[in-house]
Amino acid sequence: MSLIESKARSASARAQQTTLLIEINEEHFHTYLASEPQALLSIMRTLSSRIRNDLETMMKDLRQLSIFTHDIRNFLSTLVLLN
DSSP states (O other), X not given: OHHHHTSOOOOOOOOXXXXXXXXXXXXXXXXXXXXXXXXXXXXXXXXXXXXXXXXHHHHHHHHHXXXXXXXXXXXXXXXXXXX
């Protein structure tokens, strides 16, 4: 993502075995994408899928939080009525 956003990287990786890595600078990355539109489309699909999954997770969490909030309010209103 840092190559796309021109920002510091947001993740790290650690190899579990001997690994060969290549370093790609931003200029080479952009040149490659300009010459290979299918690669850009693949990246866009991957990012879109990740965003969709993150949104689904957040919506699920929001629904659970809403239920929890409702339950807490009901409990607290019961306590208020007892006093």
